[in-house]
Amino acid sequence: MELAGWVTVGTAAVVGGFTVLGHLFDQVPSLTQKMITAIRSVRAVRDELRSERR
Template sequence: MEIAGWAAVALGAVMGGVTVVGHLCDQVPALSQKMITAIRSVRAVREEIKQVDRE
């Protein structure tokens, strides 16, 4: 049962961190645009890896 408690704490911390980062990115337009570019880049790399795995 102790593991479930730690898992809940870890999940809460991750969700809180994502919320804070999302809020900060919304407040700074230049940072927001950089985040959009970074996310698109990560998605493109992920798609490229999937294509290589299919071959």
């Protein structure tokens, strides 16, 4: 009977892990677009600061 409990816990852990990973991978496209926007903004600020020094 103890083995059945461990099998249940193991199965639940694997299914939960796949569920969390699936959710995280679903977020990648929207996060990459936000990162692209953020990087462009940082580069624009950097370029502006460089142009003021000259």
